[in-house]
Amino acid sequence: MHYALVFTDTCKLSIFVVLANFEEDVVEKLPVEFECGIYCGWASVDSGPVYKMVMSVGFNPFYSNTKKTMVCNTGSCLI
Secondary structure (H helix, E strand, C coil): CEEECCCCCCCCCEEEEEEEECCHHHHHCCCCCCCCEEEEEEECCCCCCCEEEEEEEEECHHHCCCCEEEEEEEEEEEC
């Protein structure tokens, strides 16, 4: 998981983001019909707190677009 804190010069904006890259074996178990795209919903880990999330499912240029990947993003934005 990755965390980011960002401040800008024009306004006091802080962003806390958690990124989770799913392991290849998890992605490979997806049904063939599971389409690439951006999904919104809720996420929790090990019965922990529930957060809003956005998940990207698609082919990654890092892998020459040969492997489907899944990345889940959760976090909050304070202005």
